[in-house]
Amino acid sequence: xxTVQSYxxxxxxxxxxxxxxxxxxxxxxxxxxxSDGPLxxxxxxxxxxxxxxxxxxxxxxxxxxxxxxxxxxYPTVPPRVEYAVTTxxxxxxxxxxxxxxxxxxxxxxxxxxxxxxxxRPEPAPLA
Amino acid sequence: xxTVQSYxxxxxxxxxxxxxxxxxxxxxxxxxxxSDGPLxxxxxxxxxxxxxxxxxxxxxxxxxxxxxxxxxxYPTVPPRVEYAVTTxxxxxxxxxxxxxxxxxxxxxxxxxxxxxxxxRPEPAPLA
DNA sequence: CGGTATCCGACAGGATACTG
DNA sequence: CAGTATCCTGTCGGATACCG
Numbered sequence: 001x002x003t004v005q006s007y008x009x010x011x012x013x014x015x016x017x018x019x020x021x022x023x024x025x026x027x028x029x030x031x032x033x034x035s036d037g038p039l040x041x042x043x044x045x046x047x048x049x050x051x052x053x054x055x056x057x058x059x060x061x062x063x064x065x066x067x068x069x070x071x072x073x074y075p076t077v078p079p080r081v082e083y084a085v086t087t088x089x090x091x092x093x094x095x096x097x098x099x100x101x102x103x104x105x106x107x108x109x110x111x112x113x114x115x116x117x118x119x120r121p122e123p124a125p126l127a
Numbered sequence: 128x129x130t131v132q133s134y135x136x137x138x139x140x141x142x143x144x145x146x147x148x149x150x151x152x153x154x155x156x157x158x159x160x161x162s163d164g165p166l167x168x169x170x171x172x173x174x175x176x177x178x179x180x181x182x183x184x185x186x187x188x189x190x191x192x193x194x195x196x197x198x199x200x201y202p203t204v205p206p207r208v209e210y211a212v213t214t215x216x217x218x219x220x221x222x223x224x225x226x227x228x229x230x231x232x233x234x235x236x237x238x239x240x241x242x243x244x245x246x247r248p249e250p251a252p253l254a
Numbered sequence: 255c256g257g258t259a260t261c262c263g264a265c266a267g268g269a270t271a272c273t274g
Numbered sequence: 275c276a277g278t279a280t281c282c283t284g285t286c287g288g289a290t291a292c293c294g
Contacts, residue, residue, distance in 0.1 A: 012230035013153060013223065015237065021148030023287070026140060041256055052288060057257065067240025078255045079294085088236060095226055096140065102222055103139035109215060110142065113194025150267070168276050179268060184277065205275045206274085 016092070019066050024051050024059045026096060029085065032069065033093040038084035068092055143219070146193050151178050151186045153223060156212065159196065160220040165211035195219055 020026060031047045032039060039047075045056055060083060063069035068089035074080040085093060147153060158174045159166060166174075172183055187210060190196035195216035201207040212220060 011154075012234035013227040015234050016226065016230045017148060017153070021144060026144070027138075053257070054259095054289090055287060058287090065241050065244040066237045067244075068237075073256095079257085081256060088233060088240075091229065091233070095229055098225070099143065099222055100140040102218065103143045106215060106218070107139035107142050110193045110195075113215075114192050117192040117194075172276095179270095180277070181269090181279095182267065185267085200276095206277085208276060 019062055019068075020092070020096070022059065022062070024048060024055055025063065027051075028056070028059050028063065029068065029089060029093050029096070030100075032083060032085045033090065033097075038072070038082035041081050041083070044083060063089065146189055146195075147219070147223070149186065149189070151175060151182055152190065154178075155183070155186050155190065156195065156216060156220050156223070157227075159210060159212045160217065160224075165199070165209035168208050168210070171210060190216065 020029075027048050028044065031044060041056070041060075044060075045051060045053070048056065051059075060069060060071065064071050066088075067086055070084050070086050072082045072084075074082070147156075154175050155171065158171060168183070168187075171187075172178060172180070175183065178186075187196060187198065191198050193215075194213055197211050197213050199209045199211075201209070
């Protein structure tokens with residue numbers, strides 16, 4: 001059991017993926033990566049149609065915590081908070097951009113495989 | 128709301144990630160990729176120290192469903208079932224191998240950023 | 255504007271027991 | 275050997291309400 005734990009915890013890919021695999025993380029990262037300059041909280045919110053305040057905050061905190069996104073607060077009234085990708089965040093963005101391109105090229109095959117799997121007949125109960 | 132749904136569902140990267148981001152998926156894929164030839168259920172089970180039968184079965188079915196892993200049953204007694212990566216599965220394996228290498232190189236930075244974030248002091252309550 | 259706090263339903267995933 | 279079936283717990287993520 002502890003072998004597993006250490007295996008899983010020691011696995012760098014999991015460390016990275018655990019943050020990235022959440023529902024909005026990649027979308028946030030992609031949005032920030034593709035914009036010119038930093039974005040404010042509600043700008044981001046509008047681009048990610050459907051995200052709740054809670055989830056956007058939570059996602060941004062997780063990315064900030066891992067050093068993938070920077071958060072800059074301007075102490076004005078009303079408050080202004082800007083988010084941007086860091087160097088590290090841009091690198092992750094590049095890696096997942098590759099994954100995204102592969103996905104676009106092969107998603108049809110995956111979907112077809114899935115369809116075939118779901119539609120395949122039950123093995124005859126050898127009456 | 129449906130904008131989100133269609134956005135999320137149409138995103139190929141999410142289609143791929145949703146399968147891959149589960150706890151054992153990458154480990155299974157990596158194990159099969161790094162072995163010489165196919166592996167049997169319990170061989171796989173032993174390599175992934177700590178996985179339960181249920182989760183291994185579930186993970187393998189998901190990979191098979193997406194066409195990333197092939198499952199071959201030999202109708203012998205006792206039953207023999209072999210799992211292997213498909214061409215598609217090997218490509219995904221390669222992509223995540225790159226991610227794994229990046230992770231190994233930068234996991235320290237991420238962990239450091241995380242530690243710094245967690246240890247940073249509360250902003251003084253400006254008494 | 256940019257959050258925090260709370261409640262809640264859905265689902266991933268682990269433990270255990272049984273089967274062809 | 276290679277699974278299924280069942281139960282149970284923790285976490286993810288959405289809805290809603292309130293705050294500096």
